[in-house]
Amino acid sequence: MDGIWDSLAAYLPPTMSFLTWRTVAVVFALANLKGLHFMWFLRFLRAFVRRLTDSAPSKHLSPRCLFLPAISGTRSPALECDYNLHKSNSTYFTDMDMSRGNFSLVLFRKPFNPIPGPAHFTMILGGTACTWHKEIKPYQPYELWTRVISWDEKWLYVVTHFVKAGAFKPNEFVMQPWRVKDGKKRAEKSEAEIVKAVFASSVARYVFKNNRKTIPPEQALKRVGLLPTDEAELAEVERLRVKGLPTGKLEAGWDTVRNSFEPGPEALGWYNSAY
Numbered sequence: 001m002d003g004i005w006d007s008l009a010a011y012l013p014p015t016m017s018f019l020t021w022r023t024v025a026v027v028f029a030l031a032n033l034k035g036l037h038f039m040w041f042l043r044f045l046r047a048f049v050r051r052l053t054d055s056a057p058s059k060h061l062s063p064r065c066l067f068l069p070a071i072s073g074t075r076s077p078a079l080e081c082d083y084n085l086h087k088s089n090s091t092y093f094t095d096m097d098m099s100r101g102n103f104s105l106v107l108f109r110k111p112f113n114p115i116p117g118p119a120h121f122t123m124i125l126g127g128t129a130c131t132w133h134k135e136i137k138p139y140q141p142y143e144l145w146t147r148v149i150s151w152d153e154k155w156l157y158v159v160t161h162f163v164k165a166g167a168f169k170p171n172e173f174v175m176q177p178w179r180v181k182d183g184k185k186r187a188e189k190s191e192a193e194i195v196k197a198v199f200a201s202s203v204a205r206y207v208f209k210n211n212r213k214t215i216p217p218e219q220a221l222k223r224v225g226l227l228p229t230d231e232a233e234l235a236e237v238e239r240l241r242v243k244g245l246p247t248g249k250l251e252a253g254w255d256t257v258r259n260s261f262e263p264g265p266e267a268l269g270w271y272n273s274a275y
Contacts, residue, residue, distance in 0.1 A: 034077050043273060047101045052109060060175050061107070063228040066221070067240060068174060069147040070103035070268040073165060076136050086135035092200055095273070096128065096160050099144035100204060102271045103158070106175055107148075111223050119223065121208045121215050126155065128204035131254045136199050141165035145267075149260060150244035151217035155205040157248025161261040162199040168263035175269040194261060201258045203250060 034043070074095060076087040104123050105112065111119055136142055146160040168189070173179045208215035221227045228234050246252040247260050 034074070034080065043098055044101055047098055047105070047271070047273070052105060052112075054106075054109075054175075060177065061110075061225060063226055063233065063237070064266075065107065065174055065268060066226045066237065067148055068264075068266055068268045069145040070099070070106055071170075071270045072099040072102055072144045072146070072273045073141065073270065074098075074144070074273045075139055075141045075165075078138055081138050084135075086137055087140075089130075089132060092130055092132075092162065092202070093128065095144055095162075096130075096146075096202055096204070098273045099146045099160055100125075100158060102273075103146040103268070104206070106268055107226065108220065108224055111220070117210075121210045121220060121223075123156075123206045124209055126205045126207050128202060129250065130200055130202040131257065132200045133258060134199045136162070142199060145261065145263070149203075150241050150248040151221070152245065152249075153216055154207060154214060155248075156208070156217040156220070157244070158204045158206065159247070159257060159260050160202040160204070161258075162201075163261070163263075164197040164199070167197040168194075170263075170267040171265045173267050173269045179270070189263075191259075194263065195258060198258055198261050201254070201261070203248060203257055205248070 072095075076091070080087055080091040082088040108121075108123060111121055112123070142165050143163045144160055145163055146158060148156065149159045150157045208217060208220045218227070228237060244260070247256045250257070
């Protein structure tokens, strides 16, 4: 290892000491942890373990959670930026892996199990697409808001929006009731202000599987208690499902996907994925 450092030191200015070079390397690595090799696995493993060991879903999961977003916070380090000096398009999909991982395990942790069983299932990503609206600058913080928008006989459709950090602050996090509420009334934002805060929008579709058997999304939602039993409430859920289906299927255009961002007073939770 010392030989490597000595070789590198040969290309450095004489005034730059060996210790200084090491310090610079360490600082650079710490400032770009998110973009280093194997960090995708470490970040996803962290989310996977924390969500599976979280006791909140069994206590707080209910039909009110069905269309609520899970919010993940992060930022774009230098290694995620391209020659235009903004976040590279390809790196958005890595962020969405983490955001959807948190989201899906919050809602569907209970029956999740890769080993086939009578009530077990896994969620398999069947496709995703993204459109970009505004650049994300180096080290700029932002949030991913991920939620269910609709489903049909086979697919569960999920939307994710990349949003300016702190632009919208829910008054309540259903899965994290310990988060402090400041009691301040949030100022209502216009539709133009909401759209302006969105950096990018994505739609993904998931299929539920038990071994080779496909489980209809409605059955999966019932299994985890996300569908109400009251007829009036169920009718409202169906109305929202039908309304969101053209967006989920990308039949209504990308502007509709962007406009499907609807920040409200409630969210599932806020999850840190900054490194």
